[in-house]
Amino acid sequence: MSAAAQLSASVADEVARRIANPWSVPRPPRPSEELAPAGVRAVGIDVVDVARLESLVARRGDRLVARLLTPAERALCSGTSAGYRLNCIAGRLAAKEAVRKTLTGYGTRAGWHDVEITRGGSGEPLPLLTGRAEEAFRMAGLTALHLSITHDAGVAVAVALAS
Template sequence: MIVGIGVDVVDLARFTRAVARTARLVDRLFTGAERDLPVHSLAARFAAKEALMKALGDTEGVRWHDMEIISDVEGNPGFALTGVAADIARRRGIASLHLSMTHDAGVAIAFVVAEGGA
């Protein structure tokens, strides 16, 4: 059963300018494992984190580092949740999260489906 969905779009040029102008932005938004990626990949991950917050439905107290975008053994993207984000997912009965990300034509887009247990 679908518990929540979320989608987000990030303008790549605007995100690139924000990263260039705000020295600690990348450190604030991304975990150590995410930080060294190209800016278009960071933009897609930012969109994924925003989409996840929409899918969770309750984000009070969630920190950016509570949501890390990881890849499974086949290279498919997913989330590793910790802290408040993990607590909210547990409380809402979310058993799995499905993530799709892309970047093209000047935008990065992410879509998240939060699925509950049977």
């Protein structure tokens, strides 16, 4: 039998096997430390609706903002316009939640003040972990966090990558 005929026969056998038992289709390997030692190990994403946040702040006032943001974050968000302030707060909240999601089950006990979103030298968002969040980061065996925040169409979106 020729090589082409052997290949055709093996492909036909595989197709017949998959039709007979579709659940036996081999899955691609999952990323792991073994396969990707320096790769991304966790992804967190969160979206905050700025209008919804505005109504919450209108009802609950600055006490709510003080409960959610650290003093440094509140100072960072104290812009000249209410729109800037709300977008800044929404971005920080989305970022905090995205970072907490990268901590998987370990980060569920982390409080709002355990994750602080600061600014780097170029203005990029930098997560600063303390308390339970820092403990969860260590327990999960993570070594780095990368964060991006964007605002558009009345929402703030943050994505965090942990490796």
